[in-house]
Amino acid sequence: MEKPERADPSDWVDRYGDYLFRYAMLRLRDRSATEDLVQETFLAALESRRSFSGESSETTWLIGILKHKIADHFRRQAREVSLPDGDPRDPPEDDRFDATGRWSNGPTEWGGNPADLFRRKEFFDQFTKCLSGLSRKHANAFTLREIEGADTGEICKILNVTETNLWVILHRARMLLRRCLETRWFDKSAERGS
Amino acid sequence: MLSCKDVTRLLSESMDTSLPIGRRIGVRLHLLMCGFCARYERQLNLIRGAARHLAAVEEMPVDPSGGNLSEEAKERIRKSLRNNP
Incomplete structure (x- = not known):
């Protein structure tokens, strides 16, 4: 059976860096946190390189590690915002319904496809x-x-x-x-x- | 009778779990009579579609307009990889 191609770690950043960055940036929307996660992902990959079975592609393997890092990031944030005061951006109650629960200000037609x-x-x-x-x-x-x-x-x-x-x-x-x-x-x- | 406020909540909930049959029928009946809630449902579906589309778009070739890792970050990461053999 042919093993999937494996790049040398010194080529990882050029080969996968932008892809991992876009993947994480879409989810975090925070450039510096995203760069940190990409770096952590590569370092974790370097450490677990020998146990990488090579059954999946290298991209899939790296994305798998990144997904864990992203989940950890959200977990940390969830702990931070569970302060008694909550997040200042927490929205007020919705005001689009009247007292009987009917729309007082219904959604507008969006049109287009x-x-x-x-x-x-x-x-x-x-x-x-x-x-x-x-x-x-x-x-x-x-x-x-x-x-x-x-x-x-x-x-x-x-x-x-x-x-x-x-x-x-x-x-x-x-x-x-x-x-x-x-x-x-x-x-x-x-x-x-x- | 379900109110519009109830229906918007149930429409969202039905995207995450399956509603009991009675609830499902209640929502469908309401949607037949309420243009605003029917519109709301279409818009929620569009929002879900847009989010999935965004997730799929990252498979596309490199966006030259800057959605990439900065050169500084790349250099920093290369260095950290070299220092952790």
Whole structure:
């Protein structure tokens, strides 16, 4: 059986550095924390190099290590924000419903089709900005669930919350993200007619 | 009867777990009658699609506009790799 190609560690940074960086940056949205995680990943890889079975590609192996580092990072942040005062960005209660729970200010029509939308880099810039505007707890839960695609049991362990708690957090995150996108992108694109 | 506020919460919850059948029917009935909540559901799905698209995009070739590791960081990491043989 042919073994997958293995690069010399001195070539790792040039070969995999940017890829690992983009992967982590999308999830952390913090350049210096991301650079640190990439470095930690390479160092951990260097240490465990001999036990690397070579059954997966080197990229898959490195991403596997990076994923653990990212989970650790979120775990640390979850401990930090569980201070009594919480995150100052924690949103106030939603004001879009009246006392009977009916929309008082319903969602506007977004129009267009996703295929066209997803080709617009500017849309994703706004998407990322909206995500960064959420409190850490909401942003990290959303990132783990929708970008990383983790299952809820796993996320509960990382963020140290119950499942019911996580549903509330994700509901909040989606609602706030939706509202932010509406304000920052869709209502504006309706104005400029595109 | 479920209110719009209940339905938005259940729509989100249904993206993370499967709702009991009674709840599911309640939500579907509400959506038949409520344009705002039906729109809300479409928008939640679009947001999920956008997040997945973003995750897939990182497989694309290097973005020359700067979404990469800085030269300083690369040099720092190379050095740390050399010092940990």
